[in-house]
Amino acid sequence: RLVEPNYLIDISALEELKEIKLNGGHVEISAAVTQANLMAWPEINKHLPLLVEALPNVGHFQTRAKGTFCGSIAHSDPSSEQPLCFAVLGGEAVLQSKRGKRILPAAEFQTGLLATAREADEISSSVRLPVQKPGAGYAFEEITRRRGDFGIVSVAVIADGNNVRIGVGGVADRPEIRDWEKISDGDLDDALNAFAWEMGGDDDIHATAKYRRQLVRRIGRRAIEEARK
Numbered sequence: 001r002l003v004e005p006n007y008l009i010d011i012s013a014l015e016e017l018k019e020i021k022l023n024g025g026h027v028e029i030s031a032a033v034t035q036a037n038l039m040a041w042p043e044i045n046k047h048l049p050l051l052v053e054a055l056p057n058v059g060h061f062q063t064r065a066k067g068t069f070c071g072s073i074a075h076s077d078p079s080s081e082q083p084l085c086f087a088v089l090g091g092e093a094v095l096q097s098k099r100g101k102r103i104l105p106a107a108e109f110q111t112g113l114l115a116t117a118r119e120a121d122e123i124s125s126s127v128r129l130p131v132q133k134p135g136a137g138y139a140f141e142e143i144t145r146r147r148g149d150f151g152i153v154s155v156a157v158i159a160d161g162n163n164v165r166i167g168v169g170g171v172a173d174r175p176e177i178r179d180w181e182k183i184s185d186g187d188l189d190d191a192l193n194a195f196a197w198e199m200g201g202d203d204d205i206h207a208t209a210k211y212r213r214q215l216v217r218r219i220g221r222r223a224i225e226e227a228r229k
Contacts, residue, residue, distance in 0.1 A: 002114065017125070022047065026128045028094075031071070035064035035082075047131040050089060050156060053140035054081045060148045073109075074124040076116050079150035079170040081142065083110060085129075087175035088156040088167035092128040097121045103128075113173040136160040139227035141219040142170075145206065152207045153215035159227035166220060171201045171212050192220045 011017055017032035020041050027047055029038060038044065039055050058064055058072075058081050072082035073093060086106050093109040095102050095118055102122075109117050118124060132138070137159045142151035154169040162182045169175045176199050180191055196213035203209050 011123075022131070023128075026092075026130050028126050028128050029069050030126045031068060031124060033069055035059075035067050035069055035072075036061065038069050039064065048129060049132055050085050050138040050140060050158070051129075053138065054085050054156065057081050057140070057142055057144075057148075057151070057154075063148075070124050070127050073127050074116060074118065076110055076112075076114055076174065077150065078113060078172065078174050079152075079154070081140070081151065081154055081169070084154050084156050084167050084169035084175045085140070086110075086127065087177055088158060088165060089129050091130070093118070093124055094126040094128065095119070095122040096125045097123070101125075107177075110174045133158070133160060137227035137229060139223040141223040141226075143215050143219060153212050153219065155216070155220050155223045157220075157223040157227040159224060164224055164227075166195070166224065168195070168199065168216055168220070171196075171199045171216065188221060188224060189217070192217045195220070 012032050014032060017030045019030045020033055020038065021028045022043060035055055035058055038051065045052055059067065069082055072080055073086050076083050087110060091106050093104050093106070095104065097119065098121065104117055111117055139157045140155070142154035144151050151170045153171060156167045158165040162184065164180045164183055165177065167175050167177045178195055183191060196216035201209040201212045
């Protein structure tokens with residue numbers, strides 16, 4: 001009930017929108033590819049290990065059979081696992097209209113709570129995600145009230161040696177990303193604490209801001225350690 005459209009067009013039967021393509025250094029996921037389709041893609045373990053960790057946390061198998069990866073990115077719920085992974089990986093959204101095609105990086109596409117830079121006459125035709133970096137480690141952690149719920153706090157991490165890229169969902173109005181270069185193990189707790197306070201956050205029916213900050217510190221540390229293994 002977020003919108004009241006005059007027309008609803010089903011694009012799920014368009015074969016050209018059901019493709020997952022490996023194109024150079026990225027994977028392109030078309031608009032009608034469901035989350036279940038993506039999880040079953042034979043190359044996902046090799047090229048998108050972060051999604052291997054994150055996608056099983058998205059809803060339940062019934063919803064993953066209908067929900068699309070691009071749809072979640074276009075909806076841009078800050079507590080959803082997929083927009084968080086999109087932001088951490090530094091993906092791109094491909095937007096098309098009669099005016100042509102434009103490609104926006106995640107940092108420009110995600111503008112706020114359930115808000116993106118997509119114009120009213122554009123369709124999110126695909127999402128591009130960079131393939132796994134050689135030697136990098138990936139991890140995903142989240143805390144939910146029940147299995148399949150949106151995360152109270154979700155954390156995604158890419159670790160490349162002493163360089164860490166961390167993203168947090170569920171606290172701010174969109175995923176928040178930090179890049180820490182050559183950070184030592186002894187500095188992690190201070191960095192995570194500062195990150196938790198910088199995001200702010202509010203009390204709501206699911207958790208207090210204080211509890212969310214504590215989750216950022218705890219599961220953030222756990223995810224970084226897992227990605228560094």
